[in-house]
Amino acid sequence: QVQLQESGPGLVKPSETLSLTCTVSGGSISSSYWTWVRQPAGKGLEWIGRIYTSGSTNYNPSLKSRVTMSVDTSKNQFSLKLSSVTAADTAVYYCARARDITSDAFDIWGQGTMVTVSS
Amino acid sequence: DIQMTQSPSSLSASVGDRVTITCQASQDISNYLNWYQQKPGKAPKLLIYHASNLETGVPSRFSGSGSGTDFTFTISSLQPEDIATYYCQQYDNLPLTFGGGTKVEIK
Numbered sequence: 001q002v003q004l005q006e007s008g009p010g011l012v013k014p015s016e017t018l019s020l021t022c023t024v025s026g027g028s029i030s031s032s033y034w035t036w037v038r039q040p041a042g043k044g045l046e047w048i049g050r051i052y053t054s055g056s057t058n059y060n061p062s063l064k065s066r067v068t069m070s071v072d073t074s075k076n077q078f079s080l081k082l083s084s085v086t087a088a089d090t091a092v093y094y095c096a097r098a099r100d101i102t103s104d105a106f107d108i109w110g111q112g113t114m115v116t117v118s119s
Numbered sequence: 120d121i122q123m124t125q126s127p128s129s130l131s132a133s134v135g136d137r138v139t140i141t142c143q144a145s146q147d148i149s150n151y152l153n154w155y156q157q158k159p160g161k162a163p164k165l166l167i168y169h170a171s172n173l174e175t176g177v178p179s180r181f182s183g184s185g186s187g188t189d190f191t192f193t194i195s196s197l198q199p200e201d202i203a204t205y206y207c208q209q210y211d212n213l214p215l216t217f218g219g220g221t222k223v224e225i226k
Contacts, residue, residue, distance in 0.1 A: 035215075037163075045155075045163065045206055047215040060214040061120075094162055103169055104210030105153040109162035 002027035004095050004110035011116050012089075018082040018115055022095030029053055029076045033098050035106060036069070036080045038091040046091075050098070051078055085117045121145050121209050125218035131226045138194040140221045142185075142207035150186045151211040157220075158203045166205075167192065199225060 008020035022034065036048040049059035051069040059067045063082065071078040082089060092112040099107035122145035132138050142152065150170035155163035165174045167183035170190060180195040194201055202225055207218040 044219050045208075045217040047217070058213055062214070096162075099165065099168065099174075103153070104151075104208075104215055105165055105168035105174075106155075106163070107165045107168075107174065109164075112162050 002031075002097065002108050004097065004108060006093060006095050006110045006113040008113060008115070010114055011118065012085055013119050014086055014117055015084055018080070018085050018089060018093075018117070020080045020093055020095075020113065020115070022078050022080075022110055024076045024078075024097075029071065029073055029078065033101065034071070034078045035096050035098065035104075037094045037096060037106070038089075039094070039112075040088075040091045048080065048082075048093075050104075087117050089115070090117045091115060120214055121148060121212050121216050123207055123209055123216050123218035125205075125207055125221050127221060128219065129222040129224065131224045132197050133226045134197055134199060136197045138197050138201075138223060140192040140205055140207075140223075142190040142192065142218050144188045144190075144209055144211075147187050148209045148211035151209055152183070152185070152190050153208045153210065154181075154183050154192045155206045155208065156201075156203045157206065163206065194223075197223070197225070 030053045033052040035050040066083045068081040094112045095110045096106035097108040099105045124143045152170045154167035157163040171183045204220045204222045
């Protein structure tokens with residue numbers, strides 16, 4: 001079955017760029033579209049954006065100026081870059097799959113990776 | 120952005136109790152609503168999609184209903200393994216937004 005695994009640095013300095021990759025295993029990345037969600041400690045879920053395997057993206061306007069998502073179908077991976085990070089970007093970052101192209105329901109999630117922004 | 124307001128923010132119930140959580144959207148979202156369960160330290164798990172459709176493999180004690188602005192999530196008979204935080208999520212408009220969560224505990 002399809003599994004997702006986030007990877008990337010757990011510590012990022014303020015003003016630098018957070019970079020995460022999500023690797024899709026057990027299935028094709030072309031089967032759906034993919035999203036990033038984050039969750040600060042003890043708080044709720046925030047949608048960051050989504051990417052289709054065509055490369056088309058939609059970002060949360062609250063982060064749009066700092067977010068870039070990309071996809072590498074040859075590696076079955078998609079990525080997130082968040083620039084000019086501050087302590088407010090400290091969170092667990094999840095990648096997830098939409099269950100089908102007609103619903104933004106996320107049926108498969110990575111385990112999440114904790115990213116701390118600190119000098 | 121569409122605001123999703125969940126209530127209550129937390130609840131305590133006994134095993135076997137019927138538990139109801141509500142989610143109100145700041146505008147009409149038709150039935151474009153999903154429900155997730157999140158256990159501590161774990162990723163969210165999809166339970167209900169399109170307001171009332173049970174995800175494959177999810178126990179039938181979970182259900183969802185509603186349309187427009189008012190939605191309900193129900194656990195018909197609370198089990199110990201249902202201890203978690205539950206979130207609603209709308210997908211009528213971008214950005215996708217989640218409710219603030221409802222933490223369910225055992226009394």
